[in-house]
Amino acid sequence: MTDESLIGKSAAEIAQTVRERGASAVEVTEATLARVDAVEGVVGSYLTVLSDVARSQAAKVDERVRNGERLPLAGVPIAVKDNMCLEGTRTTCGSKILEDWIAPYTATAVARMLEAGAVPIGKANCDEFAMGSSCENSALGVTRNPYDPARVPGGSSGGSAAAVAAYEAAIGLGSDTGGSIREPGAFCNLVGFKPTYGRVSRYGLIAFASSLDQIGPLTRSVEDAAIAYDAMGGYDPMDATSIDRPLEATATGLLDDLKGMRIGVVREFDTKALGADLDARYRLAYADLERLGAELVDVSLPTADYGVATYYLIAPAECSSNLARFDGVRYGLRVEGDDVRVMYDKTRAAGFGPEVKRRILIGTHALSSGYYDAYYVRAQKARTLIARDFDRAFERCDLIASPAASCPAFEFGSKSDPYSMYLMDYYTIPMALAGLPALSVPCGWSTPEGAKAPMPIGLQLAAPLFAEKLLLGAAHAYERATRHALARKPALEGARA
């Protein structure tokens, strides 16, 4: 079997091939590392390539397969977002403040993937501390969209997304706080899946906004997302917010049609505002859902328009508290000062980039005496209203469909105003605030102004809390019937640059 045919397979196919001894995990790993070597000069998905760790894990997987273990992810190469700990490896969060930090333990989600047979190819680039929608906020590297290297891969899980799109991994682990899995998924022609808040342990995920952060997979198919979720989800005593109820296997419940399903189309998310081309493509996507047997239902989320405002108080407030731990004392960068206070001030000034500083300042202001009720508490009340909107909508439908992002991947440097970048998550933030499971699935191609070729766009599907099986099942039916993702390949032939 050639290298090309190995890395082109889905995670499900790779695992099956390795289990049936059609190829070894070591062979898959070597083929993937060769691909990384060939395309990283252009794509830049990884901050650290873990060649030795990958080879050693692959050898262990092969031994387990020989011993008759049936591993759901046998030999599957994965990219791990660099805000997740993997013992003994550099874990940077894309930040200078953790540039040389070696994780002393492994995140539960990562450990479960490895236990299931996955092979970690590298730690993937991300916006610094997962704050951003383009990967441009990484202090440590540039990641380019494999479908057009002049454009961003999305963010914050942009490295994980680019790695999977460029066949440098079959599964990318990402984290989604306001849209950081779903938006890069849409930008890179992938399925980006954020499970219900609390379904995947956050232990070992370096915290950004703890009431929102959730780990999930980026994959080239819905089936792969389901397999990854089944492997990494479930209760973990090490995360106090992890949900202690049985995990329903999703990979065995994928659907072929949407008969009997009611799918809500949100009245307030008028796609006309996105321009004629995107409007037509989303209308076609909704019509395809109908063609597959779903009944389209008009639903209203009257408070969703306040999602971005709500999010940009709650997430920075939580980040200002979480990032207080980076003070030059116990780990990471230290810049010396005459007294401890000056040391803190200088360390944080040198270690954090502009977006992180901005959010720490917003959050500190929103939590400060005299502003707490007006900003933070009011945002938490708005969050209640947004969650209630979804409760009411889901009385009338089983799933909600919407765009995943308001545009395809944009060019580097084109969103220099912070608020215009914040608006990138307009469609994904409400679901995050309500804790709902949601995913982005490829729904077509659109050529933005100035682009050489069409860029992928994503359809977002959202479900009630814990309805992952229904969500992935329905996304599979849509994917199978439309096959949009297969229409084009990444623009990397002969890449090495």
Place this chain on the structure above:
Amino acid sequence: MTSDTVDIRYVAKLARLALTDDEIEVFGRQLGDLLGHVNALADLDTASVPATAQVVESRNVLRDDALRPCLDHEIVMAGAPQRQGAFFRVPRIISE
């Protein structure tokens, strides 16, 4: 809600962040802009709405107060910017 001017020096002090004069100017303006946007929340009638801190069921998590394996001391200390024996070393905090 509140006025859109932010005392950025005061907030930076609370956040333990040394800012340059340029950053004070830029961040001050950007925060003012952002607060202008988030002030839209004042349109919502939230008088009788409870605040949400966690969306999904949350409960107190307790465990037996018993010794368990934990991270090796040396591995943890290996990440310290400066150490002295078993301690993290920091600049003097209490003056003589």
